[in-house]
Amino acid sequence: MLINSPYQTKQINTLKHKDAKTNKVLVSFTKKVKKVDPVAFYQINKPAYDGERFFWTSPDDHTAIVGVGHLHTFFNRRADDRFSQIEAEWNELLASAVINNPFQAPGTGPLLFGGFSFDPYSVKEEKWGPFGDALFYLPEYMLTITGEDCYLTVNLFESEEMLPHSNQVKKSFDLLIDNVKRSEITSPNLVNKEELSVPEWLKSVSEVIDELKTSGTVDKVVLSRELKLSFSEPLLTDYVLEQLNTQQQDSFIFMLETSDGSFAGASPERLVKKMNDQVLSTSLAGSIGRSDNPKRDKELGNMLLNDEKNLFEHALVVEMIKKALEPYCEELDIPNEPVLLKTPYIQHLYTPVCGVSKPGTSIFHLVGELHPTPALGGVPTDRAMQIIRDKEKMDRGFYASPIGWTDFQGNGEFIVAIRSGLLKGKQSYLYAGCGLVADSDPSDELKETSIKFQPMLQAIGGKSE
Numbered sequence: 001m002l003i004n005s006p007y008q009t010k011q012i013n014t015l016k017h018k019d020a021k022t023n024k025v026l027v028s029f030t031k032k033v034k035k036v037d038p039v040a041f042y043q044i045n046k047p048a049y050d051g052e053r054f055f056w057t058s059p060d061d062h063t064a065i066v067g068v069g070h071l072h073t074f075f076n077r078r079a080d081d082r083f084s085q086i087e088a089e090w091n092e093l094l095a096s097a098v099i100n101n102p103f104q105a106p107g108t109g110p111l112l113f114g115g116f117s118f119d120p121y122s123v124k125e126e127k128w129g130p131f132g133d134a135l136f137y138l139p140e141y142m143l144t145i146t147g148e149d150c151y152l153t154v155n156l157f158e159s160e161e162m163l164p165h166s167n168q169v170k171k172s173f174d175l176l177i178d179n180v181k182r183s184e185i186t187s188p189n190l191v192n193k194e195e196l197s198v199p200e201w202l203k204s205v206s207e208v209i210d211e212l213k214t215s216g217t218v219d220k221v222v223l224s225r226e227l228k229l230s231f232s233e234p235l236l237t238d239y240v241l242e243q244l245n246t247q248q249q250d251s252f253i254f255m256l257e258t259s260d261g262s263f264a265g266a267s268p269e270r271l272v273k274k275m276n277d278q279v280l281s282t283s284l285a286g287s288i289g290r291s292d293n294p295k296r297d298k299e300l301g302n303m304l305l306n307d308e309k310n311l312f313e314h315a316l317v318v319e320m321i322k323k324a325l326e327p328y329c330e331e332l333d334i335p336n337e338p339v340l341l342k343t344p345y346i347q348h349l350y351t352p353v354c355g356v357s358k359p360g361t362s363i364f365h366l367v368g369e370l371h372p373t374p375a376l377g378g379v380p381t382d383r384a385m386q387i388i389r390d391k392e393k394m395d396r397g398f399y400a401s402p403i404g405w406t407d408f409q410g411n412g413e414f415i416v417a418i419r420s421g422l423l424k425g426k427q428s429y430l431y432a433g434c435g436l437v438a439d440s441d442p443s444d445e446l447k448e449t450s451i452k453f454q455p456m457l458q459a460i461g462g463k464s465e
C-alpha cells in the first residue's frame with residue numbers, strides 16, 4: 001500500500017478510467033517536501049508501478065520530474081493534427097480540474113509527460129506499437145525538484161460531492177516521502193550485439209549523397225540506423241537511469257515506460273522550452289569526436305568550427321528554426337556563429353535560439369511547427385521525410401522525436417529524443433543518425449553514428465559474457 005489515506009493506490013486505480021463519462025473531476029494537490037533522490041522516488045512501491053513511470057532531468061535548470069502511476073493516458077495514432085488533438089484533450093481535462101497548488105512553480109501540479117513519434121506515416125513496427133504516434137501520461141504521483149526545492153504532486157479523479165474530503169490526501173504526503181529509499185539494482189549480462197544491415201545502410205547513404213549532389217531539389221537528409229542488443233535477463237529501467245544519471249550529466253535524461261517496452265535516452269538537444277512567454281530552442285548539428293588529450297580535443301573542436309560541410313549542415317537547421325518560430329515570436333535572438341557543445345563522446349556545433357512568444361502561443365504549437373527540424377529530418381522537410389521513409393525502411397518510433405512535458409500553466413520543455421533506445425524485455429534497440437549533405441562521406445558518417453550510439457551503449461552495456 002502506498003499511502004495511508006482513503007485514496008489508497010487501488011482505489012485511485014479503479015477511479016481513473018471513469019473521468020469524462022461521470023461527474024468526476026481531476027483533483028490535484030501539491031506540497032513542498034524534503035528533498036529526496038529522484039531515482040529512489042522512481043522506485044517507490046516497486047514493482048506495482050512497472051510500466052507506468054516517467055523520468056526527466058534537465059542539465060540547465062537542474063530540474064527533475066518523476067511520475068509514477070498513470071492517472072490518465074493520452075494516445076493517438078496516424079493523425080496529422082496529433083499535436084493539437086493532445087492539446088485539446090489536455091485542456092478539456094484541465095477545464096474542470098480543482099488544483100490545489102500554492103507554489104505555481106513550473107513543473108508542479110497537473111502535468112503531462114510524453115512524446116510524439118518521429119513520423120506517423122513511416123512503416124510501423126510492432127515493437128513500437130504501445131507508443132503510437134502520441135503518448136502522454138498524467139501521473140498519479142509526481143516528484144518535482146528544481147534546484148534545492150522539492151515538491152510532491154498527487155492527482156486523482158474525484159466526484160464533486162467527495163471534494164470536501166479529498167483534502168485528507170495531503171496528510172499522507174510526508175509518509176510517502178519518508179518511505180522513499182533506493183533499492184538495489186543489478187545489471188544483466190550482454191549476450192549479443194548486432195549492428196543491423198550496415199552494408200545496406202552504407203548503400204542508402206551513397207544513394208542519398210548522389211541525389212543531394214545532382215537533383216537540386218534537396219539539401220540535407222538525416223539517415224539513421226539501428227543496433228540490437230540481447231541480454232541474459234530483462235533490462236531494468238531504474239538501472240539504466242542510474243547509469244545515464246552518472247555518465248551523462250550534461251544531457252537531458254528521459255525515460256517513458258509502457259507495459260510493453262520503455263524508451264530511454266540522454267539527449268543534448270533541446271527542441272523547445274517555454275516558461276511564461278520566454279521561448280528557447282536549439283540548433284544542434286555538425287559533429288566531431290573527442291580526445292582524452294586536451295590539446296587534441298581543442299584542435300578537433302577548432303576543426304569543427306571551421307569545417308564547411310559541418311557549418312552548412314548546421315546553418316540549415318538555424319534557418320529552419322528561425323522560419324518556424326518567427327510567426328509565433330515578437331522577438332527572436334539568434335547568434336550569427338555557432339559555438340561548441342561537448343558531451344562525453346562527441347562535440348557539436350550549437351546555436352541557442354531565444355524568443356518572446358506572441359500571446360496565445362502554446363508549447364504544442366511550437367513543437368508542431370518545429371518538428372522535425374533538419375537536425376533529424378532534412379531540407380526541404382517533405383522531400384527529406386519521403387527519402388527517409390524510402391531509404392531507412394524502418395520505424396524510428398520515438399527516436400528523434402519530441403519528448404517532454406507541459407504543466408497546467410502552459411510551461412514546459414521538449415527535447416529531441418536522440419542518443420536513445422527502446423528497452424523491451426531482454427532486447428534493446430538503439431538508434432543513431434547523421435545529417436547528410438552533398439559533401440558527406442559514407443564512411444565518416446558511419447563513424448559518426450557509431451560515436452552517437454555510445455551514451456546508451458555505455459549505460460546499458462552490462463558485462464559481456
Ligand SMILES: C=C(O[C@@H]1C=C(C(=O)O)C=C[C@H]1O)C(=O)O
Pocket residue numbers: 222224269284285286287313348375376418419431432433434435436452
Ligand atoms: C541524428 C542524431 O544527431 C543529430 C545529428 C547531428 C549531425 O549529423 O551532426 C548532430 C546532432 C543531432 O542533431 C543522433 O544522435 O542520432
Ligand SMILES: [Mg+2]
Pocket residue numbers: 285286287313434435448
Ligand atoms: Mg553530422
